[in-house]
Structures are given as structure tokens and as C-alpha cells.
Amino acid sequence: MTTIAFIGLGVMGGPMAANLVNAGFTVVGYNRSPEKVERFVAAGGRGAGSVVEAVAEADIVITMLPDSPDVQEVVLGDDGVLAGAAPGTVLVDMSTIRPDVARELAAAGAERGVRVLDAPVSGGEQGAVDATLSVMVGGDEATFDEVRPVLDALGTTVVHVGPAGSGQTVKAANQLIVAGTLELVAEALVFLDAHGVDRERAVTVLGGGLAGSAVLDRKAPAMLGRDFAPGFRVDLHHKDLGIVTAAAREAGVVIPAGALVAQLMASLRAQGHGSLDHTALLLLVEQLSGRGPS
Numbered sequence: 686m687t688t689i690a691f692i693g694l695g696v697m698g699g700p701m702a703a704n705l706v707n708a709g710f711t712v713v714g715y716n717r718s719p720e721k722v723e724r725f726v727a728a729g730g731r732g733a734g735s736v737v738e739a740v741a742e743a744d745i746v747i748t749m750l751p752d753s754p755d756v757q758e759v760v761l762g763d764d765g766v767l768a769g770a771a772p773g774t775v776l777v778d779m780s781t782i783r784p785d786v787a788r789e790l791a792a793a794g795a796e797r798g799v800r801v802l803d804a805p806v807s808g809g810e811q812g813a814v815d816a817t818l819s820v821m822v823g824g825d826e827a828t829f830d831e832v833r834p835v836l837d838a839l840g841t842t843v844v845h846v847g848p849a850g851s852g853q854t855v856k857a858a859n860q861l862i863v864a865g866t867l868e869l870v871a872e873a874l875v876f877l878d879a880h881g882v883d884r885e886r887a888v889t890v891l892g893g894g895l896a897g898s899a900v901l902d903r904k905a906p907a908m909l910g911r912d913f914a915p916g917f918r919v920d921l922h923h924k925d926l927g928i929v930t931a932a933a934r935e936a937g938v939v940i941p942a943g944a945l946v947a948q949l950m951a952s953l954r955a956q957g958h959g960s961l962d963h964t965a966l967l968l969l970v971e972q973l974s975g976r977g978p979s
């Protein structure tokens with residue numbers, strides 16, 4: 686019987702932890718805001734009052750937290766995962782964080798006999814709810830094989846991509862593609878509207894051709910419905926584009942389109958839209974064109 690500690694029960698972590706319960710694992714959940722722990726207990730999980738309490742009996746610890754400093758605090762802090770987990774435990778960090786921080790966690794874990802994988806995900810809230818996430822995993826391959834049944838309960842595309850940190854590098858590339866595509870979908874919708882075209886029909890036919898993508902299929906309807914409830918917050922995508930641009934610079938790689946969309950996301954955030962879904966890029970394109978909602 687595998688016992689899993691799940692830390693971070695937000696938009697993604699909440700449904701992911703619930704799916705692990707449904708798959709038959711014993712799951713102990715912890716979140717900084719207690720109402721999310723209560724919601725998880727109502728979904729059939731066990732609740733914990735601290736990180737140390739959550740990880741005490743765990744074979745596997747999963748973290749799903751917003752950003753690198755959050756994961757560093759929860760894993761490396763005095764009352765953190767490494768302080769409380771028994772040697773032999775596997776820590777799977779599924780948050781999207783900096784690749785260098787993922788490597789730092791792996792090294793710190795190794796010193797305490799805790800094996801660490803970086804396993805960020807793509808597929809959004811719906812993918813978390815439906816257990817259809819893509820999971821990109823960095824770290825030791827034998828450890829990956831060991832925890833694979835747990836990851837298979839969360840996603841349908843689960844791939845080991847290389848050593849520690851490489852899962853985060855692949856996720857950074859994912860966020861580059863998603864942000865760029867999202868921006869172009871927003872521009873296309875404003876362009877189509879300016880020409881008086883029926884945008885729903887346009888999206889249908891575009892989706893069947895080379896312009897088709899998961900971003901177009903899932904995000905264009907949200908833009909057309911002007912439903913900007915997250916989903917994936919602008920704040921989080923801003924964080925991810927910071928990771929991409931820093932990692933590209935570090936490697937001496939030039940990503941002009943990525944850098945531009947990073948600036949557009951930063952502008953959206955600076956205008957107070959950090960808590961909206963990243964589909965709110967549409968608002969910025971409308972603003973740049975001097976056009977209001979249609």
C-alpha cells in the first residue's frame with residue numbers, strides 16, 4: 686500500500702490529489718490555507734496540519750506549489766519535506782519552477798537519502814480533473830519506473846526526458862509554445878472581428894487545418910465567451926516566461942518572439958490582470974488596437 690503526501694491543493698493539486706485517492710492510494714494532503722485541506726478531506730483524502738505531519742508516513746511526497754521560492758521553503762525549510770521524510774522516500778515536485786532549483790532540490794535530497802524527481806505537467810485544470818495531463822519527468826530513471834504507477838493515475842502522456850532539471854526545461858519550452866500560440870490566437874480573433882467575420886465559424890474551420898492546436902480548441906472559446914476566470918493565472922505564466930527567457934539567455938539561445946510575448950504578459954500583469962486566466966491576452970490585443978469588447 687503506497688502512502689502519498691500531497692502538498693499544495695490549489696487549482697491543479699486539488700483535483701490531482703483527488704484522482705490519486707480515486708486510484709486507490711492513501712493520500713495525506715496539506716495546504717497553507719486550511720479550507721483547501723477541508724475540501725480534500727470531503728473528497729475522501731486525509732488531512733494534515735503541517736508539512737512534517739503530512740510526510741511522516743509517506744512513501745512518496747508530491748509538491749504542487751506556485752513558484753521556486755515556495756518549493757524551496759516547503760522542501761528545504763527547517764520544518765520542510767527533507768526535515769520530515771524518512772530516507773528512501775521519493776519526492777516528486779510537479780510544480781513549474783526553475784531548472785537550476787530542481788537540480789538544487791535533487792542534490793539536497795541526495796544528501797538525506799531522499800530521491801527527487803522534477804515532474805511538471807501540462808494540460809491545465811481540465812487535464813488535472815480528467816487525469817489526462819502530460820507529465821515531463823527529470824531525474825533517475827529507475828526512480829521514475831518506481832513511481833510511474835502514481836504518475837499514470839494523473840496523466841496519459843508520462844515521459845522520462847533526462848536527468849534532474851530536464852523535466853523543467855521541457856516545461857519551459859511548453860510554456861514558450863503555449864504563450865506564443867495564445868497571443869496569435871488573440872490577435873487572430875481581434876483581426877477577424879475587425880473584418881466582421883463570424884468568429885465561431887472561423888475557429889471551427891481553422892481548427893481543422895494547419896492552424897489547429899489544443900490552444901486554439903480550448904482557449905478560443907474561452908476568449909470568445911470572455912471568460913477570464915483562471916484556469917492558469919497570468920501571474921503564473923509571467924513566472925514561467927521569466928524562466929524561459931533566463932534559461933535561453935544562459936544557453937546563449939535567442940528567442941525574439943518568446944521575449945516579445947513575455948513583455949506582453951508582463952504588461953497585462955502590470956495593468957492589474959495577474960489573477961485572470963492567460964486568455965486575458967485578448968484584452969491587451971484589443972487595447973493595442975483601440976478596440977473594446979465586441
Ligand code: NAD
Nearest residue numbers: 693694695696697698716717750751780781809810916917
Ligand atoms: P494555485 O495557486 O492554485 O495552487 C497552489 C497552492 O499551493 C495554493 O492552494 C496555495 O495555498 C498553496 N501553497 C502556496 N504556498 C504554500 C506553502 N508554503 N505550503 C503549503 N501550501 C502552499 O496554483 P496552480 O494553478 O495549482 O499551479 C501550481 C503549479 O502548477 C504552478 O507551478 C503552475 O505554474 C503549475 N501549473 C499550473 C497549471 C494551471 O493550468 N493552473 C497548468 C500546468 C502547471
